[in-house]
Amino acid sequence: MLFVCHANLIRSPLAENLFRKMTSQAGLEGRFEVDSAGVAVRAENQPPFPAMRRVAETHGLPLEGSSRRFLQADFDRFDWILAMDEGVKTDLLSIARSPADWSKVRLLREYDPEGGTGLSVPDPYLDDDDGFEATYRIIERCVARLLEALQGERRSG
Numbered sequence: 001m002l003f004v005c006h007a008n009l010i011r012s013p014l015a016e017n018l019f020r021k022m023t024s025q026a027g028l029e030g031r032f033e034v035d036s037a038g039v040a041v042r043a044e045n046q047p048p049f050p051a052m053r054r055v056a057e058t059h060g061l062p063l064e065g066s067s068r069r070f071l072q073a074d075f076d077r078f079d080w081i082l083a084m085d086e087g088v089k090t091d092l093l094s095i096a097r098s099p100a101d102w103s104k105v106r107l108l109r110e111y112d113p114e115g116g117t118g119l120s121v122p123d124p125y126l127d128d129d130d131g132f133e134a135t136y137r138i139i140e141r142c143v144a145r146l147l148e149a150l151q152g153e154r155r156s157g
Contacts, residue, residue: 001034002074003108004092005084008038008067011121011135012084013048014056015108017063018143026147033078037070039091044068051124055132059140075101082108082146085120111145112138 003015016036023029047053048063056063072095074081081104083089092105109119121138124131 001032002070002078002081003034003036003084004039004070004081004088005036005121006038006040006088006123008036008041008069009046009049010052010125010132011123011139012036012038013063013065013067014052014136015082015084015139015143016065017056017061018140019147021061022143022147026151028147028151032150035078036065037068037074039070039088041067041069049125051129051132052136055129055136059136070095072097075104079104081105084108085123087120108139108142108146111142111149113141113145 001019003012003019005012013036016034019032019034023032023034044067046067048065053063070092075096081092083092083105084107086107089105089107093102096102096105107119108121109115112119121142122131122135124135
């Protein structure tokens with residue numbers, strides 16, 4: 001399970017950490033390889049953005065991890081590659097090598113119970129804490145629905 005945003009500082013590390021927390025709470029810890037990356041990382045090994053860390057901590061979620069670039073090898077390593085927005089999805093598809101790679105790329109908001117396909121998770125980079133809170137809530141409900149979908153596949157498969 002690889003979550004991908006632009007710089008791997010706000011949205012994708014949040015999704016990664018929420019997915020880890022939710023899988024742990026569901027008794028599924030260690031069943032999924034989980035990571036995050038960015039398609040336009042300026043500097044690797046940077047911690048998550050301070051404003052998102054603050055908002056996540058108000059929800060009892062410490063944001064861990066450090067930024068890294070998406071690598072073409074990630075197509076081999078991960079079965080699910082979840083893009084935070086259409087631009088990121090386009091970037092991922094442009095470096096995909098085959099239809100098998102393309103089939104792994106989805107938008108996270110395809111799992112939003114309040115929205116449909118083709119929606120982007122807003123990047124709150126220039127927003128105040130309210131913008132970061134809104135992004136947190138979108139990602140939280142998408143990740144919860146994604147996990148429900150995965151659990152359904154495991155039961156039926």
